[in-house]
Amino acid sequence: MKRLIINDLIKWKNRKDRKPLILKGVRQCGKTYILKLFGKENYKDVAYFNFEGNPALAKHFEQDLDPKRIIIELGVLNGKKINPQSTLIIFDEIQFSNAAITSLKYFYEQIPEYHIVCAGSLLGITLSRPLSFPVGKVDFLNLRPMCFYEFVLANGEEMLLEYIEKIDAKVQIPQMFADKFSTLFKTYLVTGGMPEVVASWVENKDVSEVERIQDVILNSYELDFAKHAPKTEFPKLSLIWKSIPDQLAKENGKFIYGHVKPGARAKDLEDALQWLVSAGMVYKVHKIEKPAIPLSAYSSPTFFKVYLADVGLLRRMSKLPASSIFEETHLYTEFKGAMTENYVLNELVNLHGDMPYYWKSGNTAEVDFIAQFEEKIVPIEVKASINVKSRSLGVYRDKYKPKVSVRASLLNLKVDEELLNVPLYMFWNVEKLI
Structure with missing residues (x-):
């Protein structure tokens, strides 16, 4: 591949x-x-x-x-x-x-x-x-898990990628191609980007085999904790790792140490969490107070969200049936926003290796990601479907007047004033579109 x-x-x-x-x-x-x-x-x-x-x-x-x-x-x-x-x-x-x-x-x-x-x-x-x-x-x-672009390549759709890559931001994608990409995107949420998992899917198209391999990988991670970590740290690493799907599923997604272990505080667990971050297994996305360069100067060390490096492993750890992604059942409703956010974050990290931030204004508005593209600071709102109603990005735009804003969803490619709607399945091309 x-x-x-x-x-x-x-x-x-x-x-x-x-x-x-x-x-x-x-x-x-x-x-x-x-x-x-x-x-x-x-x-x-x-x-x-x-x-x-x-x-x-x-x-x-x-x-x-x-x-x-x-x-x-x-x-x-x-x-x-x-x-x-x-x-x-x-x-x-x-x-x-x-x-x-x-x-x-x-x-x-x-x-x-x-x-x-x-x-x-x-x-x-x-x-x-x-x-x-x-x-x-x-x-x-x-080297990170395979991004969506590499996943599509592995599925033999190189010509489709070449076609999409050349599309102007103001040109809609033909519905036939959009439908094909949407199916590939949903499949990617099931498999994720671990190469052995992708190879199995491409060859066999068997979800049960995909999940068997994902379970083996997850078990190997647990063994890595036991093999390399000091005995006193192994329980902490394991607890944090297993808590991530639950943390993401909560309404605001903010990482709370007390949800890892009742009564736990930052000083008890922050070293173990940093090991997982340093190992590339999880990503920390910090909150910023205002979007100004350098973004790091306006970030909060205590308010952050934690995501997994692979969206397929996140789905498997969450015990979410693959069928729920394709059927859009109520089982998927609660968790689909978190999974889609995780996907978009993985794609952003694959672009430059830089970690974005998120913005929150009290309890009134929150924008999923704030990323920097050269001199532009771009707010990115993530929506898991074609229902894109939200006031948070509007609040941000009114307050900071960004030159360009991005909404990632399953809607077709569209520019509405300074708001660029990028289909989730072509988010790998977001920098060029911006």
Whole structure:
């Protein structure tokens, strides 16, 4: 399946100031697959080393951190000489060797001609304690679950995407195409963007198999908590993780520590929550008081919402039947707003990696997201269907007079004065439309 990050990996390969690369991302988002594919398509050879369950490999880094010695010994393990420039070296699950993480500094300083990429569970890297993390000596890229654009590509609709990509903001999408995209969008809410889940859906179209794989992924996350977190922190990580669907389902969506565990306060749980954020498993969206640059200067550290990195896993954790999304039954009514918000947030983060904010004026009005596109601060209201009645965005527009406002819904593409209605299924193109 095509992943857009391949273009960034090629740019990394061609940079003169290239450093060892750490590909960050949550477990099961396709890091190993994409690095192997990148190596196969862009190098003469790939030398792959997996540190998980392989203490013998880690010992080659524990003797000392001499990169020239390590390269020779890795070549012996590989059964083939590792050549600079033409061999891609992959260190998988690198969080299982603190010495290997530290060694990246010496690879960069002493033998930068070798091309080294690393992958690992972000939670493991966050909670591991390297001898000395190679700050400033490594490059980073983020791989997230597949965005909706990549999901549509995986479903063989490249021509449809090319057509939509060229549409002007003032031109409506033909109904036949809109219906097709709407179905794909609803399917994406069911599957989410975990590559193994998407691959299963594309091949089998079997929701029960999709949910089986999602359950396996969710269980692997719980195992990661137990494997990497201190014993005292594991219960906190697990409780926060399991509370997120309930927190999002509440009317205002604000994260409340007391809903994780009765009587819990911020000081009891904030470190555990930050670990989940650092691991890329959850996203924190802070409230701002007013939309001004820099947005961070006007944000509140204590008022925030928490979302999941994958909307399909959110649906599965919520025990929401897939049929409810397509049938629009009452079972879906309560939760569809939160799921759609989570989807839009994931798409926004995929655009630049930047986290948006949300705006609230007392108890009278709330705008789901405030995002910055170059010099524009854009309010974004999210609606899960074609019913778009809401006064909150109107309150914001009257107060701040933004040059452009966005409403994401299932309505067709439309511009009404400075209000741009972007269909949820083409939100990946929102920056161009703005």
